[in-house]
Amino acid sequence: MTYEENLEGKGYKLPTQSNKRIFEAGVRTGNLIFVSGNAAKVDGVLKYKGIVGDTVTLEQAQDAAKIAFVNCLATVRNMMGSLDRMKRIVNIKGYVASTPEFTDQPKVMDEVSRLAIEIFGEVGKHSRVSLGTSSLPEGTPVEVEIVVEVEFD
Template sequence: MMSYEEKLESKGYKLSTQANKRIFEAGVRTGNLIFVSGNAAKVEGVLKYKGIVGDTVSLEEAQDAAKIAFVNCLATVRNMIGSLDSMIRIVNIKGYVASTSNFTDQPKVMDEVSALAIEVFGEVGKHSRVSLGASSLPEGTPVEVEIIVEV
């Protein structure tokens, strides 16, 4: 049986091993929950997309950005506990989408993340979720994702 990390890799996603370089923690564990800080769509430390969804970033690009940001959240979990296979459940996913005032498809951006979570993790990937619009996000990322997982 493939590990969760192998399943992600089979879909083209590789978990980063980069260390947190922020003033705050990449993730905080309290009891059996890990709260992962917001992640952008960075690949090897570089933003894959920059801009505003509905203006310079398409829905499809935003969906890809959201999946990359989600995988970066999962990398934090793996780096904290050693293996994604130790996860009991993805409890919550929050997605922030830098979008124009008339863009209302934030849920469609995050639907791709939800689908990936369930496809890779099955029952463990079933989660609650919120999708929010924002006028801008750090460094110009079009999407930021944070998660809470039970371990």
């Protein structure tokens, strides 16, 4: 079973992407791909908007983080042709727009870490950071970026 099939088995489908930004969706240097931050967009529309601990619940933020992570994986697939060329998820960064009182940013990103390990096994084990911020672009409650090691022919 491929990584993409594993992902679909968990209810996630990699979206098609077009880069309309002035920066790259992902940049490869050597065997590493640095994927730019992604929001929880489904068919180009934010699934959630707001601030975690105010208008967005912990559970909604966790769902948003997983969607944003899947969007990051779509960039890897678009660059490599397949997720199966991934050797390791090196690092995951999660930015959580939250109230000053909300301190569960790691709990938001724990769901991404679990999903990465469920889909990729040992390849999915990674280092991570979870940061709180006052706001994020377009009102998204969560933004995720990843670094992956890939195999080239």
